[in-house]
Amino acid sequence: MSLLASPLPLLPHAITSRPVLASTRLLSTTARRLFSTQRPSPADLAVVKLHVTRQRPSWTVPWQTTPVEASSGSGCLLSLPQSAGPSWRARNFVLTAAHVVADSIYLTVQRNTDYFEPNKFPAVVRAVCHDSDLALVEVTNDEEGFRNGGNHPSPDRPAAEMKPLELARWDDLPELRDTVQVVGYPVGGDKLSVTSGVVSRCEVVEYSHSARPALGITVDAAINAGNSGGPVMCGSSDKILGVAFQKYVSHGVENQGHAVPSYLIWRFINRVIAGAADAESLTSTIGGVGDGSLDLPCLGVTCQPVENDQFKKWLGVSAGDAAVGMDRKGVMVSWSVNPALKKYDVITAINDTPLDSFGHVWYLGRRLYMTALLDSFYVGDAVELAVLSRGDAGPVVERRTVGLMSPKDCFLVPKGQMYDVKAPPYLIAGGDKGSRIGGFVVLIVFS
Template sequence: MPQCNTGLSRLPSFILGLLLLSTSLAATANPESTLQRTKQAVIKIHTTRAAPDYFTPWRLLNLEQTSGSGAVISGQRILTNAHVIADARYLQVQKHNDPKKYLAEVAFVSHEADLAILTVDDKHFFDDLNPLSIGKLPAALTEVSVFGYPFGGQSLSITKGVLSRVEHQRYAHAGSYLLAGQIDAAINPGNSGGPVLVDNQIVGVVMQANAGARAENQGYFVPPSVIEHVLKDAEDNHFDGVPEIGFLTQSLESPATKRAYRLAENDSGALVTKVFADGPAAHKLQVDDVILAINGHVIADDQTIDLAADLRTDFKYVVDNLHPGDAVSLAVKRDGVALDIALTAAQQNKNRSLVQALQYDQQPRYMVYAGVVFVPLNMNLIRRWGRDWHSQAPIDFLHWRGQWASPEQRELVVALKVLAADVNLGYHNWTNWTIQQVNGEAITDFDHFAELIYSFDGDFIQLGDNKGYKMVLDHAQALAAEDAIKQLYGLPASHSVGLFDRIANRTPETPMAITSDNTAQNNNGDTIEMPPPAVD
């Protein structure tokens, strides 16, 4: 077969190699074109949100228009923060230097990790966009670039800074305790959800300042390990989140404590303080066991492990990177005897705290009976007292945040306020009252409370708390007044949608599991104002 000779084929091989190398360098050494491609992958997100009003649970708060940032990733998806799209009623996205806005929707959300994945209805939106890949966590002092659309302007903003710290932080959005990066780049409202880039790879997603932070010139981002966990979780479109292994710990920095638990001089670890009876560690771990290592990572007395030569963080990091069904191996000492214990990480499907944590994209549960508005106690309600809720919310509500749920009491019920009527004379000024019993029977959760009320066939309902106070209501009069109270106060219904459907489907053997991005549920002990336990 005759060969085709070209001019290139007649050149000496070393000259041909130089020509090919120079062509390759010319294609990649144009920083302007690379920057332009990166800019095109950074998206502005327009959100119209209306959160529920937990003071008046059948209504929404006023609509507000907000914006955030996001980045195009593989699969024609946009990665952003969960708090950018939380309680959204309408979503639009906009490309760099493009005045057109496109309708978008949420494909997956992890409020726990403050991450969300969006899709766009018009698939041509992605035609000229190059997705960004997820990189590795950079070393300290690495220069990073932050892309986004902060308030104060319409165009894309790019700032630079250095990675100053990586450790577990309290995430402001849902209160989760997860690994986070800290940078000194300028970050402002609107930057949320934008990518933190090194070598045009995403090494973080900008998020809100950590809860309670007061330092200036600091920004925080969700690191690659958390991003990858969420992307893996999203593969089946079913939220599993960070799993639980069912125990709480405290540090062992006290030499006296270490001696008391018969540890050798070179032993270090975390002391088990609670084992949940319905968790993966039940009947395997015991209170006062000492966890020396988890999945091969030696635990220091301050409950940290090595991530790199110059990086340590909470040993909860190991659990954070697992998925339900993954194996967990523990090296344990019990009464001075070394043990190896195997656990299986399980999906968090139980509320560990009496006060449920912040809920998003959900309608509040409520019931109005005899003109009294009853609701479950949760952090959405507590935070309606504003930014200073720590000092402004009722002290009883704050007290209950430090209490664990049990099979006998999974949730608290609050008489939030009284819609004045003849049926509730004498109680018009009762507000924010936590109820413990109905006619002497202890309340398990909100659904149980509603069931006790509407299955009652006697004359008087007596509601009581643990201090001995009682509210007595005429049951027949309460039922007869229901329609009049609804009309007088503009109630759409006397109870939230689905309340009695859940009651009809529940049985004592299969209590309803209420899931949320709860600090206690997320293994972080968030319901307690103190450094969180390492693992739950």
């Protein structure tokens, strides 16, 4: 039987043309020992493993809870901006994904066991944004020295000290083919895992945790269960380009992992700092389900592309007609709960950034769907829209100041699953004794 056709795995020495000498093995052992004493990278020390105990509510039987579950994820010690002040920067904040800590009742953080003792430090969730799948966790017990205490006693390892990782600039969206590294603790082992790849795409994708569209970085580096919350590092520096949070799984699809880009992380961090008077006042979770301050905003409309020539003529956006003195490309509002916009309005620009007929804008150095631009704002912020509306005398161009809304205010039943709800509200109504149903009718009320 040919070796190539053999179902058995090939051993390394089976394909070599000479035997492996003992001196070669000795040299390899010495080289590995010398390599093990080299200084680790900042990400090797700053990336941690989160152990989560969670208990979700039961939405079908709301007076009960589901069984307790245990899971794990990844995160990294985060360096907050200088503007936050020393009181913020001195605390041990860990950046991770929201779905890693959603519905958690107990949380611990474990450092890299190659350089530190395998102690687990209690932690709490300080802020969470489910829309962009981001969370900020703080290590609360630092008596043993989270950053530099409990070094590994092995003589082959130098004394280690955790240093927080810095975020890339908010407008630093990687280019295609840029080299990246995904660092975390995926399934298959307990040790730190590092996979390499390149950026293969940057576009608006659906975040599976919140069912919301937002900008995502697609990488071909391996992302598996347990990698969620871990940083995606720039290959040429030690800065965080994004946070790994999901991968696309389907028949015939391979190597499509997604990361939250840095500008959404900056949006999240800046709001957390601005939302608390100081670091000491950040003692409870903010940005939860009941607090919409961290939600990704929306216009409160549904839009459709304007492609058909007859449709363009009817709307007043026919090609070559520049009577209104502006570019007439844009998207048409087909449904609206925003009082400032109505059906058949054509949005042509957002804050003087023009839209094309498919709703794309030039933002962060590339053409992206307008959701990416709107996500840089917060709920309640005002944006100026250039709107082409149909009037009796023909199309009219208007400048409208529109307030951004929360998606929770746009639908009777919010899109996506609800998280961090300890006790879902419900109403029990008495059944009709004369009916065949009898008993009780349970109505679950979403608030």
